[in-house]
Amino acid sequence: xxxxxxxxxxxxxxxxxxxxxxxxxxxxxxxxxxxxxxxxxxxxxxxxxxxxxxxxxxxxxxxxxxxxxxxxxxxxxxxxxxxxxxxxxxxxxxxxxxxxxxxxxxxxxxxxxxxxx
Amino acid sequence: xxxxxxxxxxxxxxxxxxxxxxxxxxxxxxxxxxxxxxxxxxxxxxxxxxxxxxxxxxxxxxxxxxxxxxxxxxxxxxxxxxxxxxxxxxxxxxxxxxxxxxxxxxxx
Numbered sequence: 001x002x003x004x005x006x007x008x009x010x011x012x013x014x015x016x017x018x019x020x021x022x023x024x025x026x027x028x029x030x031x032x033x034x035x036x037x038x039x040x041x042x043x044x045x046x047x048x049x050x051x052x053x054x055x056x057x058x059x060x061x062x063x064x065x066x067x068x069x070x071x072x073x074x075x076x077x078x079x080x081x082x083x084x085x086x087x088x089x090x091x092x093x094x095x096x097x098x099x100x101x102x103x104x105x106x107x108x109x110x111x112x113x114x115x116x117x
Numbered sequence: 118x119x120x121x122x123x124x125x126x127x128x129x130x131x132x133x134x135x136x137x138x139x140x141x142x143x144x145x146x147x148x149x150x151x152x153x154x155x156x157x158x159x160x161x162x163x164x165x166x167x168x169x170x171x172x173x174x175x176x177x178x179x180x181x182x183x184x185x186x187x188x189x190x191x192x193x194x195x196x197x198x199x200x201x202x203x204x205x206x207x208x209x210x211x212x213x214x215x216x217x218x219x220x221x222x223x224x225x
Contacts, residue, residue: 044205
């Protein structure tokens with residue numbers, strides 16, 4: 001059974017940093033593209049970033065370029081999202097998702113990020 | 118960047134009725150790389166349709182996706198109680214992916 005379990009969310013002040021983690025199991029993690037997708041009440045779902053099998057390629061939505069970094073550790077079957085210079089508009093539920101040829105076939109339950117002073 | 122616009126924003130229907138959801142792209146979607154998801158509060162989104170018309174594993178045949186180019190449709194033939202949720206379309210533009218704003222299917 002495929003499982004994706006996110007952690008690391010919480011309350012952070014504007015300008016602060018947070019690192020999200022996603023523990024994967026039940027599939028060949030090292031052969032899979034992975035992604036982070038976030039959900040806000042106002043914008044719905046928004047793709048944030050994705051990364052290829054070995055971490056050599058990554059892509060970001062324009063609004064997070066230069067502030068967020070997606071990475072992975074295939075020895076630990078884990079995906080990460082380092083978020084710096086956080087803004088109020090980054091507040092969301094962040095989902096880890098398996099990226100299968102451009103669509104997301106498995107999702108985690110999400111972790112909540114709140115950005116507030 | 119391809120912008121996806123879904124309509125209507127909200128669909129109020131009764132169980133057993135047919136739901137027709139639309140997703141229009143601002144430019145042609147490459148190779149029909151268009152997917153549909155179902156999302157319920159507090160749950161992970163669920164992939165329903167990929168490649169515009171292929172059902173994902175375990176998705177019942179009352180869900181049907183169609184379309185190409187810039188116009189795509191998701192039809193739920195007979196709504197069941199568990200189908201009331203928000204539905205999103207999503208396109209894969211290679212290095213950039215976008216979602217529609219969602220259509221809420223609510224009980225009338």
